[in-house]
Amino acid sequence: MSKKFKDFSEEEKNIYRQNMRHSAAHVLAEAVTKIFPKAKVTLGPPIKDGFYYDFEVEKPFTPENLKDITKLMQKIINKNSLFVGREVSKADAFELVKGNQYKEEILESMEEDSLVTFWSHSNGEFEDLCRGGHVNSTGEIKSFKLLSTAGAYWRGDENNTMLQRIYGTAWESKEALKEYINRIEEAEKRDHRKLGKSLNLFFFDPIAPASPFFLPNGTIILSELEKYVKDLYNLYDYKEVITPQIFNTELWKRSGHYENYLENMFFVSIDKKEFGVKPMNCPAAALVYASEIHSYRDLPLRLADFGRLHRNERSGVTHGLTRVRSFSQDDAHIFCKFDQIQAEIENFLDMLNESYKTFKFDNIRFELSLRPEKRVGDENTWNESEKILKNILDKNNYKYSMQSGEGAFYGPKIDAFVPDAIGREWQLGTVQLDFSLPERFSLEYIEEDGSRQKPVVIHRAMLGSLERFLGVLIEHLSGNFPTWLSPVQAIIIPITDKHLDYSYDIYKQFKSKNIRIEIDESNERMNAKIRNAQLRKIPYMFIIGDNEMSSKTVSVRTRNGKETSSISRVDILEQVNSEILNRF
RNA sequence: GCCCUAGUAGCUCAGUUGGCUAGAGCAGCCGAUUUGUAAUCGGCAGGUCGCGGGUUCGAAUCCCCCCUAGGGCUCCA
Numbered sequence: 132m133s134k135k136f137k138d139f140s141e142e143e144k145n146i147y148r149q150n151m152r153h154s155a156a157h158v159l160a161e162a163v164t165k166i167f168p169k170a171k172v173t174l175g176p177p178i179k180d181g182f183y184y185d186f187e188v189e190k191p192f193t194p195e196n197l198k199d200i201t202k203l204m205q206k207i208i209n210k211n212s213l214f215v216g217r218e219v220s221k222a223d224a225f226e227l228v229k230g231n232q233y234k235e236e237i238l239e240s241m242e243e244d245s246l247v248t249f250w251s252h253s254n255g256e257f258e259d260l261c262r263g264g265h266v267n268s269t270g271e272i273k274s275f276k277l278l279s280t281a282g283a284y285w286r287g288d289e290n291n292t293m294l295q296r297i298y299g300t301a302w303e304s305k306e307a308l309k310e311y312i313n314r315i316e317e318a319e320k321r322d323h324r325k326l327g328k329s330l331n332l333f334f335f336d337p338i339a340p341a342s343p344f345f346l347p348n349g350t351i352i353l354s355e356l357e358k359y360v361k362d363l364y365n366l367y368d369y370k371e372v373i374t375p376q377i378f379n380t381e382l383w384k385r386s387g388h389y390e391n392y393l394e395n396m397f398f399v400s401i402d403k404k405e406f407g408v409k410p411m412n413c414p415a416a417a418l419v420y421a422s423e424i425h426s427y428r429d430l431p432l433r434l435a436d437f438g439r440l441h442r443n444e445r446s447g448v449t450h451g452l453t454r455v456r457s458f459s460q461d462d463a464h465i466f467c468k469f470d471q472i473q474a475e476i477e478n479f480l481d482m483l484n485e486s487y488k489t490f491k492f493d494n495i496r497f498e499l500s501l502r503p504e505k506r507v508g509d510e511n512t513w514n515e516s517e518k519i520l521k522n523i524l525d526k527n528n529y530k531y532s533m534q535s536g537e538g539a540f541y542g543p544k545i546d547a548f549v550p551d552a553i554g555r556e557w558q559l560g561t562v563q564l565d566f567s568l569p570e571r572f573s574l575e576y577i578e579e580d581g582s583r584q585k586p587v588v589i590h591r592a593m594l595g596s597l598e599r600f601l602g603v604l605i606e607h608l609s610g611n612f613p614t615w616l617s618p619v620q621a622i623i624i625p626i627t628d629k630h631l632d633y634s635y636d637i638y639k640q641f642k643s644k645n646i647r648i649e650i651d652e653s654n655e656r657m658n659a660k661i662r663n664a665q666l667r668k669i670p671y672m673f674i675i676g677d678n679e680m681s682s683k684t685v686s687v688r689t690r691n692g693k694e695t696s697s698i699s700r701v702d703i704l705e706q707v708n709s710e711i712l713n714r715f
Numbered sequence: 716g717c718c719c720u721a722g723u724a725g726c727u728c729a730g731u732u733g734g735c736u737a738g739a740g741c742a743g744c745c746g747a748u749u750u751g752u753a754a755u756c757g758g759c760a761g762g763u764c765g766c767g768g769g770u771u772c773g774a775a776u777c778c779c780c781c782c783u784a785g786g787g788c789u790c791c792a
Binding site: 185234237280283287324328446666 | 716717718719720726747748749750751752753754755765782783784785786787788789790791792
């Protein structure tokens with residue numbers, strides 16, 4: 132290449148990497164077809180940070196196979212042969228892919244008279260139906276690594292045959308590859324499943340698959356999260372309700388869940404009647420609303436419900452805390468008049484922004500999902516409501532994209548996404564309009580003129596599932612919770628046991644302010660006590676020795692290694708306390 | 716649900732082609748030590764080798780079933 136990679140613009144880099152990764156997929160396909168002549172090639176696109184290629188083979192690939200394939204790929208790359216494209220007619224193309232039903236299917240989906248391109252390298256030893264997007268020659272694939280194998284359905288549809296996929300990554304230099312591997316390792320260190328274990332936050336037991344048990348430490352964090360949300364609810368005028376766990380199936384028929392959500396629900400039988408365990412709170416919220424007659428003066432009515440939900444997720448899709456079968460949400464339903472929608476959603480987004488800031492999540496991005504093909508409600512209502520949502524996003528200068536057709540059947544929605552500390556993006560909050568629920572449950576309010584009107588329902592969650600949010604937060608913070616969330620906020624480390632009495636004194640003082648504090652009374656040396664506290668990621672360590680005892684002070688070490696010797700007890704108490712109260 | 720991989724002490728892991736009472740470190744308990752910013756020393760105790768079945772003189776190890784967990788299952792020539 133004439134221009135050096137490092138001089139490329141971000142966009143050029145991306146395109147170059149994509150081409151290189153796609154080229155690597157071709158090289159992978161050549162290696163596989165040479166080692167396994169019966170293998171049928173299918174698709175091999177570049178993906179974020181790498182590429183994959185799906186093959187139809189008799190037996191799944193083994194790690195040994197990957198080694199052989201890697202070797203052969205390196206040989207092909209070393210030969211540095213050119214990628215060459217050619218155009219053929221569709222008829223000729225069918226001749227070329229004969230016997231490969233996957234490629235035939237791809238050809239069939241293409242326009243009638245279009246010309247089809249084939250790309251080859253290794254001087255024609257391998258050729259593949261491909262729209263293009265390669266580097267000039269195989270030698271430009273500087274550094275690659277095959278990562279894993281996996282079963283994958285043709286076109287992602289489980290009714291199709293299962294293919295064998297090989298994932299790989301490729302980079303413009305050895306250093307870039309290494310950096311990428313480091314990034315993966317860093318992510319693994321932050322894995323909430325690992326940290327959850329080492330910090331004693333939660334565990335799983337096969338006796339209740341995909342349902343977390345929260346230990347005292349994890350429970351403290353969840354309670355603090357809930358307390359925080361409740362404080363915001365107080366500020367933003369929400370009312371909290373508590374609703375039942377299981378409902379007669381009649382309810383789920385009425386709400387539509389029996390029709391649309393059946394396979395994700397758990398059912399129990401009581402007195403020969405069928406009951407469903409709630410997977411969502413909305414029908415219960417509707418019942419609460421309907422339990423009284425409402426005047427327009429009551430609206431908007433914001434009903435929060437932390438009720439525990441159960442969803443029967445398919446066995447292969449559950450994952451740590453981020454996809455579980457039993458969880459609670461900071462869920463609420465707002466019942467309002469149509470002309471209150473805008474204010475309500477703006478209000479909610481304000482609260483959402485405020486809360487994300489508290490958790491040090493920046494760069495919120497929104498997605499506005501518009502009407503899907505299958506939907507309820509008249510066109511006018513959709514037009515109006517989509518316009519309202521778009522207005523809100525525009526007016527407040529929120530960063531967002533539009534997803535046409537992705538809305539729920541009952542209304543358009545806005546989802547909030549945030550990147551975490553190492554750049555991975557998570558979907559957290561959501562706000563959805565619902566025109567269906569008021570209909571199904573015949574919800575009404577009495578208008579100023581005495582007429583009966585239908586309210587609009589807004590579903591909204593800020594943090595989403597609290598379990599999932601905790602998982603995300605653990606990875607975002609790498610387990611270093613801010614003081615207000617830390618299960619143990621400070622630990623006193625007496626150097627010898629003659630410092631114990633003074634330590635108790637400090638302990639009582641902090642305890643009386645409701646600070647979660649411990650004394651390390653173990654028969655260990657100070658160094659070991661510090662190490663233990665560090666490993667537990669306790670934000671404050673108070674070292675107590677002769678100096679502190681005689682001057683009635685404490686020496687403070689924070690978990691990031693900052694040391695301050697002999698500061699006044701009142702000062703440090705104030706500091707810790709204000710961090711907690713301000714949720715800093 | 717489907718494909719692959721894995722499951723040994725509370726945790727992290729050894730356990731070579733089937734072969735002695737299944738090992739280690741950490742954690743735990745007991746004892747000694749009383750120590751200034753990331754591991755003091757010694758001892759003790761701890762295991763249905765995920766569950767069930769089979770092969771074998773003999774199974775953590777080989778085979779089958781089940782359970783659970785992990786990596787995946789259109790970022791579309």
